[in-house]
Amino acid sequence: MNEERLESRLARPLSGLLIAGLSLAVMLMLAGTVLAAMGTDGAVPRRSSISGLPGALANLEPGGFFDLGLLVLLATPAARVVMLLVAFGRQRVWVFSGVCLVVLVVLVLSVLLGLRA
Amino acid sequence: MRPAVTTPLRATVAHWSRIGEVLCSRDSLYDMTEVVLLTVAGFMGGTFGSMVGLGGGIFVVPVLVLFLGVPIHGAVAASLLAVVATSTAGSINYIRRGCANLRLGASVETALALGALTGGVVGALLNREALSAVFGGVMIVVSLYVWVRRNASAPRPLEDEGLGRLGAAYYDPSLRCEVGYRVRRLPFGLLLGLVAGNVSGLLGVGGGFLTVPAMRLAMGVPIRASVATSTLMLGVTACSGALVYLARGMVDPVVTVPVVLGVVVGASLGSRLASRVRSSVLAAVMAAVLFAFAVQMLLAAGGISLR
Numbered sequence: 001m002n003e004e005r006l007e008s009r010l011a012r013p014l015s016g017l018l019i020a021g022l023s024l025a026v027m028l029m030l031a032g033t034v035l036a037a038m039g040t041d042g043a044v045p046r047r048s049s050i051s052g053l054p055g056a057l058a059n060l061e062p063g064g065f066f067d068l069g070l071l072v073l074l075a076t077p078a079a080r081v082v083m084l085l086v087a088f089g090r091q092r093v094w095v096f097s098g099v100c101l102v103v104l105v106v107l108v109l110s111v112l113l114g115l116r117a
Numbered sequence: 118m119r120p121a122v123t124t125p126l127r128a129t130v131a132h133w134s135r136i137g138e139v140l141c142s143r144d145s146l147y148d149m150t151e152v153v154l155l156t157v158a159g160f161m162g163g164t165f166g167s168m169v170g171l172g173g174g175i176f177v178v179p180v181l182v183l184f185l186g187v188p189i190h191g192a193v194a195a196s197l198l199a200v201v202a203t204s205t206a207g208s209i210n211y212i213r214r215g216c217a218n219l220r221l222g223a224s225v226e227t228a229l230a231l232g233a234l235t236g237g238v239v240g241a242l243l244n245r246e247a248l249s250a251v252f253g254g255v256m257i258v259v260s261l262y263v264w265v266r267r268n269a270s271a272p273r274p275l276e277d278e279g280l281g282r283l284g285a286a287y288y289d290p291s292l293r294c295e296v297g298y299r300v301r302r303l304p305f306g307l308l309l310g311l312v313a314g315n316v317s318g319l320l321g322v323g324g325g326f327l328t329v330p331a332m333r334l335a336m337g338v339p340i341r342a343s344v345a346t347s348t349l350m351l352g353v354t355a356c357s358g359a360l361v362y363l364a365r366g367m368v369d370p371v372v373t374v375p376v377v378l379g380v381v382v383g384a385s386l387g388s389r390l391a392s393r394v395r396s397s398v399l400a401a402v403m404a405a406v407l408f409a410f411a412v413q414m415l416l417a418a419g420g421i422s423l424r
Contacts, residue, residue, distance in 0.1 A: 003220060003282070004280075004285055004286075007215075007218075007219045007220065007285070008215060010219065011212050011213055011215060012213075014212050014219075015208075015209045015210075015212045015213050018205050018206075018208055018209050018212070019209055021205065022202065022205045022206055022209075025202070026381065029374045029377065029378055030378070032370075032374065033152070033374065033375075033378075036152075037149055063370060066370035066371070066373075066374050067370055069374065070198060070363075070368065070370060070373060070374070070377075073198060073201055073202055073205075073377070074198070074356050074359060074360065076201070076205050076352070077201060077204070077205060077352035077353045077356045080352070080353075081223070081226075081353060084219060084223060095282075096220050096223055096224075099223045099224050099226075099227060102227045103223065103227055103353060106227065106230040106231050106357060107230065107353070107356060107357055107360060109234060110230075110233075110234045110237065110356075110357045110358070110360035110361050110364070111361075111363075111364050112364075113234065113361060113364075114237070114238070114241070114360060114361035114362065114363065114364025114365045115364045115365075
């Protein structure tokens with residue numbers, strides 16, 4: 001398939017992915033804001049680990065919803081790159097599939113370097 | 118010695134200045150008044166930023182630092198997350214309309230993300246004064262850029278030619294014709310992308326003020342496609358920088374969430390208002406405001422506060 005035609009076919013699923021990711025992130029952040037406003041002590045402790053997130057969400061802690069909302073927000077552009085990687089790969093457009101893979105590697109490196117810095 | 122004069126305005130400003138210190142403490146207290154102020158800061162940054170074609174970051178960071186007393190690293194981290202949100206929101210329409218070039222975007226994203234990664238690492242390591250000084254310097258450049266470009270004329274359609282592997286065509290409603298273009302000087306564009314990504318990761322700004330002219334002037338991409346592709350790319354760029362701050366524990370959700378929500382709503386409103394306000398007047402005002410912020414940031418870096 002022509003690469004430009006592939007792009008136009010991808011427009012609908014890509015925009016759908018971005019809408020879903022952004023909507024979910026905003027809803028989670030709004031939910032956290034409402035929970036914080038309803039709380040009595042007003043304390044929103046920071047979550048520093050992913051492992052503490054399920055517990056915070058189960059206990060309806062605002063901080064858990066804030067963190068998950070921000071993580072979903074950050075994951076949305078990364079998911080868009082993954083979708084492009086798969087789409088280009090399925091059509092055997094290896095050059096652009098490889099380019100998307102490089103972008104994902106840089107994103108993973110960002111986390112690793114941030115943790116080590 | 119004369120006693121300090123406490124006016125209501127001075128007391129209010131002093132109260133605002135303490136908000137950042139409170140919010141960025143380990144166990145932040147959630148005060149709705151403070152949250153509203155942060156949301157308003159994000160909203161205004163998003164509105165004015167999108168009205169002049171810049172991301173909200175270039176306004177959000179100085180407002181958080183100078184008026185709400187948020188530490189600059191926390192402000193940069195919040196701004197990066199806000200850029201991810203505005204880029205995602207803005208990309209949806211551009212992708213649907215076929216203006217964003219996904220192949221070109223993915224190619225330049227490699228350089229942008231790499232630049233943002235290094236910028237994020239350097240920014241997180243710089244002390245507050247040095248980061249404020251760099252931010253002030255870049256803001257002066259941006260204010261001059263906005264001022265010079267305030268009367269920029271509408272672009273002309275390019276001649277349709279062989280589009281090459283990265284080129285594309287899209288329908289331009291203002292010109293009422295299909296505009297085709299071929300991407301030129303990709304290596305130079307990648308180099309500029311590396312610089313733009315570095316500035317974005319270092320300072321928490323979108324970097325669109327660098328990527329759009331780079332794609333337009335250096336790579337021969339028409340303005341509409343440049344803006345659309347740049348908007349798409351900046352999400353990944355800011356994501357790369359934000360991940361560094363997140364991994365280093367510099368993202369404070371209590372500061373970031375209201376700013377992100379405010380910027381998303383503000384950017385949406387700003388894009389609608391932009392067509393109703395004379396752009397040259399708006400750009401001149403914005404250039405002046407940015408310049409004033411830049412001077413304040415530079416003075417703050419030197420330990421001098423005008424407040």
